[in-house]
Amino acid sequence: MSAAGAAPAAPLLAGPFKRAATATAYRWELRKLVSQKRTYLGFGLAVALPLIFVIVQSLRHSHDHGENIFASQITHSGLATPVLMLLFLSVFMLPLIASLVAGDIVAAEDGNGTLKTILTRSVDRGQVFASKALAAATYATVAVFLSATVATVAGVAAWGFNSVTTYSGTVVSPSEGLLLIFAANACYLIPLFAVASIGVLLSTVTRNSAAAVVGAVGVTILLFIVAQIPGLEGIRPYLLTEQYEAWHGLLRTPTDWAPIWHSLWVCALYAGPALLTGYLVFLRRDVAGG
C-alpha cells in the first residue's frame, strides 16, 4: 500500500447522496446465501429425502397403503409421491430447513461482525432487515419447490405420469394433478413463511444462530404438543402447526378454500407480530459485536 508512490487517484469527493435500493440489498442477500456451504445443507435434505423415499419404495415388493389415499396410489402414479413427500416433510423437515437460514440470517452477521460493515453504508436498517426477511422467505420457497420437483421427477420416473385420485375421490388428469401438486406446495408456504418469520425474529433477538434455529423449530414442536393436550381443542384451529395441512383443501373437488383462507389469517397473526417485533428490535439494537 505505497500510497505515496501510487498514481494520482480521482478526487475523492462525495457526490449527492443516493440510498441503495432494497431490491439491491435483497439481491446481495441471495448472493451471500448462494456463496455459503451451509445453505446447501437444507437444499441437500430437500433433494435427498424424496430420492431416498422413491428408491426405498421401488425396492419394496409389497406396500402398506395405510389410510391415506395417495399412499394407496404410490405405485400407480408418480404424482402421488410429491403429495406424500409434502405430507411427511411439512411436519418437521421443511420447517427445520426454513429455520436453518431464517435463524441464521441476522445472528450470523452479528457474530461475524459484518452487520456493522453493511450498516455503515448507504442503506437504512429497515432496508437491511427487509432484505434479510425476504431472503429467508425466498430460501424456504426454493426448498419447498426443489423438494416437490425432485419428488415429482423421481416419482414419475419410477411409476409413470398417470392420473391421480384426490382426497375427494375425484380422478384428475396427470397435467391437472401436476398443477394441483405445485399449488398445494405454494399453499404450504403460508405457514412456512410464518415459521421463517419466527426464525428471523429469534435470529435478531438472540444474536445466536443455533439458539434461533433451535428456537424456531422448538416453537413448532411446542405447538404440536399443545395441540395434543386434552382440553385445548378450542385453540387447535389457531395453532400454527394446524395450518400445515391447509393445502389438503386444494386436493379436493370442488376446491375447499375455507382452510386456506383460515390458514392465511392465522399465519398472518404469527408472522406479522414476529416480523414487526424483529424489525423494531433491529432498528433500535446496539451493534457492538465484531
Next chain:
Amino acid sequence: MTDAAPPVRARGLVKRYKEVLAVDHVDLNVRVGDVYGFLGPNGAGKTTTLRMALGLITPTAGTVELFGRDPMRAGARALEGVAGFVEAPRFYPYLTGRKNLQLLAALDANGASERIDEVLEIVELTPRAGHRVGGYSHGMRQRLGIAAALLRRPRLLILDEPATGLDPAGMRDMRSLIRRLATEGITVLLSSHQLPEVQELCDRVAIVDKGRVVYEGALADLRRQGGAGYRLRSTDDSRALAIARAQPGIESPVLGEHGLAFQAEESRVGALSLALGRAGVGILSLTPELATLEDLFFRLTEDGHGENGEVQHAALAGAQHLVERA
C-alpha cells in the same frame, strides 16, 4: 447539512451499560481538514464513542453529529460522505475481496462500483482481489477495510486502529496513505494506540481516559503546555548538575547518558549558561526538547497506583493543571 457543519461534533455523549459508564459526557470537535487523533488506553471508551458516531449504538445521553446530521435520527443519510471502520474491518470470508467490495459498492450506490479497481490499486490488493477473504492475512483485511472506505469517496474517514497488526512496512504505507488522503482534503478521525504515529500524522487530538475527555485541542499546544525541557552537554556534566541544582528556576535536573536534562523557562536557561561560563564549564550543546506525546499521554491517563506512586500522583496533578489551562 450545511457547509459550515463540522465533520464531527459531539456534545455530552454518554453510554452506560448497566453499572458501567463506558463514555462519560464526551465532547468532540473535529474540524474540516483535521487529521484528528483519538487516544486513550484500552477500555477508555474510544471505540464506543466511534460506534455512536457511526450510528451503530445508541447514546444513553448526548448527541453526535456528522456534518450536522445525527445518525440516530437521519440513518444512512447521516453517513453521507463518511466512511471508515471501528475495531477490525469485517468482511464475508466466503466471498472474494472483489466480491466483498462489489457488495458494499452496491449498498453505497452512487457509482461506487466503478471505483473498485481504483481502490484495490490504492491499497495494492489487486493481485489478491480474486481470493476469498477467509484466506487473507490481518494486514490484507485492514487494507481491504481502507479500500471499502475509499469506495464511498469520503469527506470524513473514521479509522479505528488502522495500523494494528501491520508489519513495519505496512504501518509506514498506512501512514503515507493517511497523509495523502489528508492532502486531498479528507478529514481523518484516527483512533490509535500508536503514539508516534499520531504525533507524526495528527494536528489535533482528543485524549480520553475512563470515558472522559482529559484533553482536546491542538497537539502542538498540548506539547507546549507539557513544559519546555532542555538537554545540556558540557565539558563537565557533574559540575554542571551541581550548578543547575543551585540555580533558581531550573526544575528537575537529572544527569543521564546523554547529558543533563532539566525543565526551565527560557530566561532561566540564559542565567544558567552564564553561571556555567563563570564556573569554567564549557557548553558543548544546549537543545530544547518538547515533551513527547507519549510522555503527555501517560501523564494524562495513568493513575497514581503504580510502582512509582508519588511520581504518578505528581504527573497526574501536572496533567490536571494542563487540562485546566487547555
